Amino acid sequence: EAAVTQSPRSKVAVTGGKVTLSCHQTNNHDYMYWYRQDTGHGLRLIHYSYVADSTEKGDIPDGYKASRPSQENFSLILELASLSQTAVYFCASSRQGANTEVFFGKGTRLTVV
């Protein structure tokens, strides 16, 4: 079964602090994604990657960086966390192809105080 594991599952961060969310997949998928989920906004794409050592900006990249050191791992970095970044973050992976299934992790609930 396809597996995407996120850590931590929840985190409280201080405004202005640095936050790193980690994601590991055992699907052997080339594509990985970070989405943000907010009430009233659904799921929005932050960053994505289709090969190790390369990342691309999604629809809402401002305030976020991403890192893909290997095919299996994909991190989301908030250098200076802000209150507006309080949300649930989902990592996902998929094979190549427009009609392919995207597999999601269980999410990380981030609260910035």
Add this chain to the structure above:
Amino acid sequence: GDSVTQTEGQVALSEEDFLTIHCNYSASGYPTLFWYVQYPGEGPQLLFRASRDKEKGSSRGFEATYDKGTTSFHLRKASVQESDSAVYYCALSEAHYAQGLTFGLGTRVSVFP
């Protein structure tokens, strides 16, 4: 850019009621359409997909038909159960699949016994 519109934000039903969630899309090309379902504490998971005009997708009693003429992919289930309570997302993916899925805002379905 691409977009997905779900008309219903929340739906409350009794068991054995008929469920309809309306989904309309806007895309520059010929997208693949998806329905994802999200249960509490979980990430979204694929319900089913359709890639061609008039193609019907179905799973677990849910179904939707790709209609290119009306740019719609409405979700229907004839008789819902309490276990169908979840958030349902309509989504699309285009040829530039590396950019992942574009989601609607989601519809929270609550089914009461």
